[in-house]
Amino acid sequence: MTTWARGRLAAAASGLALVLVAAGCTATDPGNNAGAFGAQSRDNPNSVVLAAPEPGIGLIDGNAEDMALEASQAFFEKAPAVVVLGNDGEQEAAAGQARELGVPLLVAPGDASQPTDFATELERLGARTLIAHGSLPESLAGDLDVVDGAAPDADLPDIDPAAVPSESGFAVVARSGDKEAEEVGPALATAQAAGADLHSMESPDPRDAQNQEFFQSHADADLYAIGNGFGKAEDFSALAATAAGGKQLPGGGQIVFPDRRMVALYGTPGTGSLGLLGEQDVDGAIKLAKKYAAKYQPHSKEKVQPAFEIIATVASASAGKDGNYSSYVPVEKIEPWVKAAQREGVYVVLDLQPGRNDFLTQAKHYEKLLSYPNVGIAYDPEWRLKPGQRHMVQIGSVDAAELNRANAWLAEFTRKHRLPQKVVILHQFSLSMIRDRSTLDTSHPELAMVLHADGHGTPGMKMETWKHLRRDLPDGIRMAWKNFIDEDTPTFTPEQTYDIDPKPWFVSYQ
Known part of the structure; x- marks a missing residue:
C-alpha cells in the first residue's frame, strides 16, 4: 500500500475536498468526542460514533481484508459491534447487515494465527460483539461475544446508531465491475454504513461524462476513492477537482476525444x-469554420466541431x-x-x-x-x-x-x-x-x-x-x-478526407 503526503486538497472555487483513503492512518482524534456529523456521546457503550474525515491524500491498493480495515479506520471512531465476513460467508448478506446496523464490515484475516491488525482495530473501535457471516477461527474472537449474523433468529446487540443527516457530507467512488466489487465490497459497505453517497465509475477519469455530474454535485463533500484502478493519487485528485469545477469544452464535456x-x-x-483564416474578419471566419464542419458531419458519427x-x-x-x-x-x-x-x-x-x-x-x-x-x-x-x-x-x-x-x-x-x-x-x-x-x-x-x-x-x-x-x-x-x-x-473533399x-x-x- 502506498501512503501519500499529508495535506487536504481543496478545490478553490468549488470547495471540493478530495481524500483518498490513506493506508495505515486512523481518522480520529482521541480528544474529539464527536464524529464528522455530530454523532452520539462516547458515554453510551452501545453508541456508534463516526470519524471525522482524515485530512490526507492516499490510496488503498491492497486486498479485501486490507481495504475493509482501512475503511473502518477512515469512517468510524467507535462501534460496539462489527460484522465479520468469514471465508465461507455470504458477502451480500454481510454487507446488507452492516449497512442496516450502521457498523463496519471487516474481513476475517487469512492468517488466523497473526490477526494483529484485526485485533487492533476491534480494540480501537471498542467493539464487544462480532456478528459473524461464515465460520471464524476461534482465536479471532478472544473474549468477545460472537453472534451468527446469518441465523434467522440471530440475537443481535442493541446498537445506538450514529446520527447521520440526510446529506451525509461525504461521498465514495469505486470502480465498477465484478472483480472490483468482490474486492472492494466490504469497504464500500462500511462507507455506506457511515452514510456515504456511492458512485460507481466505469471509467477511472472523473472528467468522463458519466462521472462529471457526480463530482460537480458533490463539490462541497469530502470525497473518498476506494479500490484499485484509479492510477496515481495525485493525478486522480487533480482530475476530480477539475470535474467538480465544471469548466467545459465548446460543445460540453472536459475530454476532447473520442466524442x-x-x-x-x-x-x-x-x-x-x-x-484561409485571415481572409475575413472573426465573424466571417466563425461562419466559414461552421460551414466547413457542417460539410464533414454527414461522414462522421461523432460531432464535428x-x-x-x-x-x-x-x-x-x-x-x-x-x-x-x-x-x-x-x-x-x-x-x-x-x-x-x-x-x-x-x-x-x-x-x-x-x-x-x-x-x-x-x-x-x-x-x-x-x-x-x-x-x-x-x-x-x-x-x-x-x-x-x-x-x-x-x-x-x-x-x-x-x-x-x-x-x-x-x-x-x-x-x-x-x-x-x-x-x-x-x-x-x-x-x-x-x-x-x-x-x-x-x-x-x-x-x-x-x-x-x-x-x-x-x-x-x-x-x-x-x-x-x-x-x-x-x-x-x-x-x-x-x-x-x-x-x-x-x-x-470532406468525404475523401474522412x-x-x-x-x-x-x-x-x-
Whole structure:
C-alpha cells in the first residue's frame, strides 16, 4: 500500500475536498468526542460514533481484508459491534447487515494465527460483539461475544446508531465491475454504513461524462476513492477537482476525444497570405469554420466541431531584435478571436513557429489565452531553427525532449487552473522534424495529443507521408490531416478526407 503526503486538497472555487483513503492512518482524534456529523456521546457503550474525515491524500491498493480495515479506520471512531465476513460467508448478506446496523464490515484475516491488525482495530473501535457471516477461527474472537449474523433468529446487540443527516457530507467512488466489487465490497459497505453517497465509475477519469455530474454535485463533500484502478493519487485528485469545477469544452464535456472531431481554418487574423483564416474578419471566419464542419458531419458519427488554428508566432525571414527569426502576434490581437470563438462553440489552437526560440518560452507568452477552456496549442517544428539555420533554407526540427518540457508545463498549467483537456498538435511531414519521437511523453491526462500530417502535393504523395508518419507512432497520439486549398492537386473533399484510414480527428484548411 502506498501512503501519500499529508495535506487536504481543496478545490478553490468549488470547495471540493478530495481524500483518498490513506493506508495505515486512523481518522480520529482521541480528544474529539464527536464524529464528522455530530454523532452520539462516547458515554453510551452501545453508541456508534463516526470519524471525522482524515485530512490526507492516499490510496488503498491492497486486498479485501486490507481495504475493509482501512475503511473502518477512515469512517468510524467507535462501534460496539462489527460484522465479520468469514471465508465461507455470504458477502451480500454481510454487507446488507452492516449497512442496516450502521457498523463496519471487516474481513476475517487469512492468517488466523497473526490477526494483529484485526485485533487492533476491534480494540480501537471498542467493539464487544462480532456478528459473524461464515465460520471464524476461534482465536479471532478472544473474549468477545460472537453472534451468527446469518441465523434467522440471530440475537443481535442493541446498537445506538450514529446520527447521520440526510446529506451525509461525504461521498465514495469505486470502480465498477465484478472483480472490483468482490474486492472492494466490504469497504464500500462500511462507507455506506457511515452514510456515504456511492458512485460507481466505469471509467477511472472523473472528467468522463458519466462521472462529471457526480463530482460537480458533490463539490462541497469530502470525497473518498476506494479500490484499485484509479492510477496515481495525485493525478486522480487533480482530475476530480477539475470535474467538480465544471469548466467545459465548446460543445460540453472536459475530454476532447473520442466524442468529437474538429475541422479548422488555419492562418493569422488580418493576414490572408498565411492561410484561409485571415481572409475575413472573426465573424466571417466563425461562419466559414461552421460551414466547413457542417460539410464533414454527414461522414462522421461523432460531432464535428468547428475550430481555428491561429498562427500566434510567425516565422520571419529577418532575425528581428531578439535574433530569433520569429515574431509574436500580440495577445490583445488574438484574444477577441478567442472570446468570439468561445461564444460560438469554436475551439482555438495557437500555432507556434519559434525560429531559434524554444517552444516552452513561446507557449508561456500566451498564458492568458491558454487559461481559456477552448484554447489548445500546436508546435510547428518546420520553423524551429538550430543556430546558423535560416527559414526556407533548411527545414527545422526539434528534439522530443523540448516538446516534453513544453507539454509538462502545459499539463501542470491546465491542472492548476482546473481546465478541461487541451488539444496539443505536433506538426510533421518528415520523420527528421521530431528527433527521438519514440521518447515523447504521452502520459499527461490533461493533454489530447495529435500528430498533424502537414504535407501537400498529389493524393499519392500525401498518403505516402501519412503512412510514413504513422509508422512507430507512440501510443496515445491521434492523427490529424491538413488540406491545402492551393498547393494540393487536387484538394481532398470532406468525404475523401474522412475516408482516410484511420479517420483524422483534426482536419485543418490552409
